[in-house]
Amino acid sequence: MTQNPNTPVDSATPANVDEDQMPQGEITRLGALYSWQSILFVVLCVIGLGIGICFIFGVKIGGRIMLEAQYYWIFIGLFGAAAFIALPAVKGQKSVPWYDMVAAVAIMGISFWFSTYAWDMVQAGWANIPAGIIIYLLMLEMARRAGGLPFLLVVIILGLYPLIADRMPGVMMGIPYSFDRMIEYHVFNTEGLMGITTKVVAEIILGFLVFAGILLATGAGEFFINLANAGFGKYRGGPAKVSIVASGFFGSLSGSIFSNIAGTGSITIPTMKKVGYPAHYAGAIEACASTGGVVMPPVMGAIAFVMAITIGVDYAVVMVAAILPSFLYYFGLMLQVDAYAAKTGMKGLPADQLPKGRDVMKRGWPYLLVLIFLTWGLLYMRWEYYAPWYACVLMIALSFLRKDTMMTPKRLFETIRSIGVLIAQSAAIILPIAFVVSGLTITGVTGAMTSSLVQMGGDNVYLIIALGVLACFVMGMAGLAIVAYIFLAVTLAPAIIEIGGLNEVAVHFFIIYYAMLSVITPPVGAAAFLAATIAGAKPMQTSFTAMRLGIVIYFVPLFFLFEPSLVLQGDLTPLIYVLPSVIVGIIILAGGLEGYLLGVGRVRSVLRVPLAISGFAFSYPGLYGTIGGGIACLIFVGLVWMDNKKVAAGAAPAE
Numbered sequence: 001m002t003q004n005p006n007t008p009v010d011s012a013t014p015a016n017v018d019e020d021q022m023p024q025g026e027i028t029r030l031g032a033l034y035s036w037q038s039i040l041f042v043v044l045c046v047i048g049l050g051i052g053i054c055f056i057f058g059v060k061i062g063g064r065i066m067l068e069a070q071y072y073w074i075f076i077g078l079f080g081a082a083a084f085i086a087l088p089a090v091k092g093q094k095s096v097p098w099y100d101m102v103a104a105v106a107i108m109g110i111s112f113w114f115s116t117y118a119w120d121m122v123q124a125g126w127a128n129i130p131a132g133i134i135i136y137l138l139m140l141e142m143a144r145r146a147g148g149l150p151f152l153l154v155v156i157i158l159g160l161y162p163l164i165a166d167r168m169p170g171v172m173m174g175i176p177y178s179f180d181r182m183i184e185y186h187v188f189n190t191e192g193l194m195g196i197t198t199k200v201v202a203e204i205i206l207g208f209l210v211f212a213g214i215l216l217a218t219g220a221g222e223f224f225i226n227l228a229n230a231g232f233g234k235y236r237g238g239p240a241k242v243s244i245v246a247s248g249f250f251g252s253l254s255g256s257i258f259s260n261i262a263g264t265g266s267i268t269i270p271t272m273k274k275v276g277y278p279a280h281y282a283g284a285i286e287a288c289a290s291t292g293g294v295v296m297p298p299v300m301g302a303i304a305f306v307m308a309i310t311i312g313v314d315y316a317v318v319m320v321a322a323i324l325p326s327f328l329y330y331f332g333l334m335l336q337v338d339a340y341a342a343k344t345g346m347k348g349l350p351a352d353q354l355p356k357g358r359d360v361m362k363r364g365w366p367y368l369l370v371l372i373f374l375t376w377g378l379l380y381m382r383w384e385y386y387a388p389w390y391a392c393v394l395m396i397a398l399s400f401l402r403k404d405t406m407m408t409p410k411r412l413f414e415t416i417r418s419i420g421v422l423i424a425q426s427a428a429i430i431l432p433i434a435f436v437v438s439g440l441t442i443t444g445v446t447g448a449m450t451s452s453l454v455q456m457g458g459d460n461v462y463l464i465i466a467l468g469v470l471a472c473f474v475m476g477m478a479g480l481a482i483v484a485y486i487f488l489a490v491t492l493a494p495a496i497i498e499i500g501g502l503n504e505v506a507v508h509f510f511i512i513y514y515a516m517l518s519v520i521t522p523p524v525g526a527a528a529f530l531a532a533t534i535a536g537a538k539p540m541q542t543s544f545t546a547m548r549l550g551i552v553i554y555f556v557p558l559f560f561l562f563e564p565s566l567v568l569q570g571d572l573t574p575l576i577y578v579l580p581s582v583i584v585g586i587i588i589l590a591g592g593l594e595g596y597l598l599g600v601g602r603v604r605s606v607l608r609v610p611l612a613i614s615g616f617a618f619s620y621p622g623l624y625g626t627i628g629g630g631i632a633c634l635i636f637v638g639l640v641w642m643d644n645k646k647v648a649a650g651a652a653p654a655e
Helices: 036-056 068-086 098-115 118-124 129-159 161-167 179-188 196-204 206-217 220-232 238-254 257-274 279-293 302-311 315-321 323-344 357-379 384-399 409-430 433-442 445-457 461-478 481-500 504-519 526-535 539-549 551-562 575-594 605-619 623-648
Strands: none
Touching: 036 068, 036 196, 036 206, 036 384, 036 409, 068 098, 068 118, 068 129, 068 196, 068 409, 098 118, 098 129, 129 161, 129 179, 129 409, 129 433, 161 179, 161 433, 179 433, 196 206, 196 302, 196 384, 196 409, 196 433, 206 220, 206 357, 206 384, 206 409, 220 238, 220 257, 220 357, 238 257, 238 279, 238 323, 257 279, 257 526, 279 323, 279 504, 279 526, 279 539, 279 551, 302 315, 302 481, 302 504, 315 323, 315 357, 315 384, 315 504, 323 539, 323 551, 323 575, 357 384, 433 481, 445 461, 461 481, 461 504, 481 504, 504 526, 504 551, 526 539, 539 551, 551 575, 551 605, 575 605, 575 623, 605 623
């Protein structure tokens, strides 16, 4: 099964996938390439991108540089209208009905009108409540289409919180606001739409979304899959390892778990099933690999940019901090699929079915060059969100080196449409979060909740962390990870930092990782459910398998929370002994979970749980845990080695 790398993101529906089971917002209704709605959508996106480039690079329009609020409203108008054209109101809707055109015209007209009062908004607090209510309602509808009903409920409940804040019990009590006053803050002030959320999508990640669209349109998706095949396809369980590597790269570029599963999963899952992986196992591998991609450098997802703004650090700091956690996560995942392949006797793909590494690199070196350039621009030059725009120019120039990748008029149109879908979906997800931020901020409830967590935990930082883990899971299941992070970053993070004296970057990454876990964790497990649909497997079985395969991601946040050197913060000297113990511990943990220990052999049933526990103890930062876990590891690894020695000698080990 193959997929054209130039297929627009919005038009690709994986084989064997029921559209009703796809996440809302992952399927668009733009129709044929040159349909009227597609052309209108592209026109809106071209205008929006042109104005965005002018604002970001300080180009004057009409003899002056736009005010920030003026640009924000123009962005909301253009890409809000694009979202109503592209995202269906109901599942399976193929055409754009009249009411969506009315909504598109309304959000664009009102937003453009507001942009003319940008200066008055900033200086005199100008507001028009009736028009603001219309914008508020249209944003809620965008949230429903892009994030589904659970996300909409989170936005509505937390957004309307100021209306009832004075009637809430205990620490939930806050400063009340009338409906008109609430709308004023939600829509017109920097606490709401004119604040951090719009800045994230309209300034910071805009260039990265364009870069991802251009990179994938020129064939990067196919290149990364071929590169992974050339490097890992010949080894046991090769297709699963290819899925992990390809999904890691693809997820880092797209920043979307679900787009990642739909894009690479439609290729990798059938291949894994073909070589012997059960359907639920293949789906679980893809779900785990795609989930880790959104926190994998260099691009990562929108949540990384929100974190950078929230704690006031350069994006480069966040990107560097994510390196070791990503490595450990994918290392653990790779070990488990290798153990499964070894245990079941799987072989790699024949050499004649695999691309040659030299040929892949010969054709795909421009993609690696551009990624290196982007990383250099982010880390060394500190270009921040200018870097992806420069990388876009370089990628377009390099695309003309080959006829099959050069930006022809048709491919350019396809690329802009794909980029527009990425931006419209991102805007529809991120912009409504402004109401959540505003609702929590203006009522003062965030400070009260922080104090409450401190009181509940007393001086016990472990209890506060346990409460935080629970909160991350609940919030992650209720909506999207980015919503959970924003809420917990202003409530939970200060409490953990205050009581434990822990590193700020490590604490915020801890929250991001645990908030993300809901997409593979039962009973919600949206990413695992989507992968199960593609694989033709049972959703809950796939989700439980994904939970086991992704076990490292459940533990790694605790590791770097108490040892910030693992996120490259503070004194890095402990890495000399901490990193090797974590790596060895993960190897032993994976061996216990899968029943096969790398370099030793099969693990009999009674030894699997104690082996996994000893591996976790050895990898957990802390002198006593490492010593105790190390002794236990030596004992249990020795028992596994003796069992396999008996097998080699022809005697069956005792169960």
